[in-house]
Amino acid sequence: MGEKIKNYFQIDQLHTTVKREILAGFTTFISMAYILFVNPSVLGASGMDKGAVFTATALASALGCFLMGILAKYPIATAPALGINAFFAYSVCIGMKIPWQTALAGVFVASLIFIVITIFKLREMIINAIPADLKYAISSGIGLFIAFIGLHDGGLIVANKSTVVGLGSLGVATTWLTIFGLILTSILMVRRVPGGIFIGMAATAILGLLTGLIKAPAQWVSTAPSLKPTFMVGVEHIGDINTVQLWVVVLTFLLVTFFDTAGTLVGLAQQAGFMKDNKMPRVGKALMSDSTAMLAGSVLGTSPVGAYVESSAGIAVGGRSGLTAVTTGVLFILGLFFSPMLAVVTSQVTAPALIIVGVLMAQSMKHIAWEKMEIAIPAFLILIGMPLTYSVSDGIALGFIMYPITMVAAKRGKEVHPIMYGLFFVFIFFLICRTVLKLSGK
Numbered sequence: 001m002g003e004k005i006k007n008y009f010q011i012d013q014l015h016t017t018v019k020r021e022i023l024a025g026f027t028t029f030i031s032m033a034y035i036l037f038v039n040p041s042v043l044g045a046s047g048m049d050k051g052a053v054f055t056a057t058a059l060a061s062a063l064g065c066f067l068m069g070i071l072a073k074y075p076i077a078t079a080p081a082l083g084i085n086a087f088f089a090y091s092v093c094i095g096m097k098i099p100w101q102t103a104l105a106g107v108f109v110a111s112l113i114f115i116v117i118t119i120f121k122l123r124e125m126i127i128n129a130i131p132a133d134l135k136y137a138i139s140s141g142i143g144l145f146i147a148f149i150g151l152h153d154g155g156l157i158v159a160n161k162s163t164v165v166g167l168g169s170l171g172v173a174t175t176w177l178t179i180f181g182l183i184l185t186s187i188l189m190v191r192r193v194p195g196g197i198f199i200g201m202a203a204t205a206i207l208g209l210l211t212g213l214i215k216a217p218a219q220w221v222s223t224a225p226s227l228k229p230t231f232m233v234g235v236e237h238i239g240d241i242n243t244v245q246l247w248v249v250v251l252t253f254l255l256v257t258f259f260d261t262a263g264t265l266v267g268l269a270q271q272a273g274f275m276k277d278n279k280m281p282r283v284g285k286a287l288m289s290d291s292t293a294m295l296a297g298s299v300l301g302t303s304p305v306g307a308y309v310e311s312s313a314g315i316a317v318g319g320r321s322g323l324t325a326v327t328t329g330v331l332f333i334l335g336l337f338f339s340p341m342l343a344v345v346t347s348q349v350t351a352p353a354l355i356i357v358g359v360l361m362a363q364s365m366k367h368i369a370w371e372k373m374e375i376a377i378p379a380f381l382i383l384i385g386m387p388l389t390y391s392v393s394d395g396i397a398l399g400f401i402m403y404p405i406t407m408v409a410a411k412r413g414k415e416v417h418p419i420m421y422g423l424f425f426v427f428i429f430f431l432i433c434r435t436v437l438k439l440s441g442k
Contacts, residue, residue: 009073009321016320021075024319025327027198028077029335030345031353032310032328035061035079036335037343042085043303046093046100051225056300058224058336064293064305065329068322072285075324076268076311078293079332084256085303092249102246104234108298109241110253114291123287127262129419132278132367134399137379138263139270139364141386141395146309147358148387154178154351174348177208181352189356197317197353205349213348217340224336230301248433253304255430259393261290261306268307271361272315309392310350312357374410378403397427 002018005011011018039057040050057080064078092103117123130138151157155175160166168175185200193199208214241250265287269280280286290307297305314324365383369375378399386395404424407416 005323009069009323011321011323014320016318018323020318021321021323022327023198024075024314024317024324026331027201027317027353028075028308028311028314028319028324029328029331030201031313031350032077032079032308033331033335033345034347034350035082035308036332038082039080039085039302042089043100044089046089046103048100048301049225049229052227052230052301055225055227055336056230056297056302058332059227060293060297060300060302060305062329062332063296064290065325065332067289067292068286068307069325069327069329070322072282072289073322074269074274074282074286075272075315075319075321076265076286077308077314077325077328078290078305079308080297080302081257081260081304081306081308084253084260084306087252087256088303096245096249098246098249099237099240101233101237102240103249104230104298104301105237105240106234106246106250107253107304108234108295109238110250110257110304111291111295111298113250113254114257114294115288118284118287118291121284123258123262124284126419126423127266127283128279129417130266131375131403131417131420133369133375133379134382134403135266135270135275135278136364136367137382137399138392138396139267140362140368141383142264142267142309142312142392143358143361143364144383145358145386145390145392145395146312146354146361148390150351150354150358153347153354154182155348156351173211174213174346177204177211177213177348178351180204180207181349182355185352185356197313197356200356201345201349201353204352205344205346208346208348209344214344214346217343219340221337222340227300232299233301234298248436252430252433255426255433256391256393257294257304257306259396260391261287263392263396264307264309264311265290267309267361268311268315270364271312272320310354312361313353316357316360372410374406374412377406393430397430400424401427 036057040053043053044050061079068074068076088103092098093100155168155172155178157165158168181200181204184203188196188200209216269275293305368379381402382395382399385398386392389395400423404416404421407413
């Protein structure tokens with residue numbers, strides 16, 4: 001069995017080991033396990049049953065991981081995406097006063113469209129049409145984005161009314177837990193200790209438990225909540241999608257998930273060294289994996305599922321095969337029954353890992369042609385846009401709108417792929433839709 005697993009996932013060809021892949025899968029899981037608790041909390045604001053959302057989140061994430069690992073053979077994990085779940089709950093359901101049942105039907109319809117455009121390879125064509133420089137910018141931008149998430153979650157960067165953001169208070173004990181983890185992980189990475197990121201997270205969690213900054217769980221095992229309150233609800237309410245406003249909601253779900261996932265896949269593929277001749281091998285299977293998981297998630301009862309940037313943590317510790325994603329999927333299933341243990345993995349534990357991974361991913365910036373302003377400007381907008389808008393898709397939108405403009409200005413318009421011109425108008429339409437929805441939600 002061991003040899004079959006090694007052969008199927010091409011462990012030797014990828015210069016990795018089964019042990020390293022499992023460790024990478026575990027590292028990815030504990031970096032993104034927070035979604036099991038955050039997603040029910042966010043969607044619960046719309047009136048959805050939190051217990052059912054917890055189970056739906058775990059099952060949809062696991063399915064996506066299994067498909068991505070077994071079908072596409074990539075070390076990339078999936079789960080309901082942050083940002084789009086907040087759009088679902090706060091903009092659509094609360095702001096626009098649309099019942100969550102109808103909003104879930106919107107996710108189901110968007111996922112069906114998602115699968116159709118994946119089958120016809122439209123998503124694959126778009127990804128292959130993106131210039132190499134912008135792909136490097138996407139990868140680096142995601143690195144800056146997740147580093148910003150880590151700095152914020154760890155308490156090192158906080159909101160500030162005077163300066164938008166500022167340095168967090170060093171008088172908060174948990175912030176020092178983040179600082180300890182960051183220093184230790186940095187030392188381990190500089191010393192090139194295998195599994196340094198994972199060791200840093202484990203040590204930070206242990207220190208938190210010993211100092212009382214992290215509370216030990218009262219119990220270790222619990223039963224999984226029932227799916228009944230949300231299962232098939234979206235399918236049953238398809239008939240509710242009968243107004244222009246609701247179709248705009250569907251298109252927004254589609255576009256945000258489309259470019260969030262595309263950008264994340266490209267960024268992670270760059271980090272892992274999978275890109276060949278500016279193309280991502282087996283990208284069609286990867287795209288089919290996440291679109292199928294999105295469809296399943298809408299049936300189970302959760303917001304759109306997509307590739308997760310936290311997969312970069314597993315890639316950073318050596319994950320290179322689909323076995324990494326499969327391991328993460330298995331842990332999502334186990335998480336259904338051991339949810340109390342996940343409470344030990346606080347944001348202060350994962351924050352140092354995200355910051356260090358951000359450093360690793362930002363190294364792609366060295367490949368961008370900074371000396372050419374027609375490339376540098378859109379690339380920079382992608383880089384700075386992702387963390388400052390707190391959105392992968394919004395950062396991509398800023399850069400992709402500017403790219404044809406600067407290329408034409410540099411008299412290089414003929415070098416721009418026709419699809420990139422098409423995306424120029426798509427993103428303008430996307431931003432208009434977002435504006436209309438925000439205004440209608442007020």
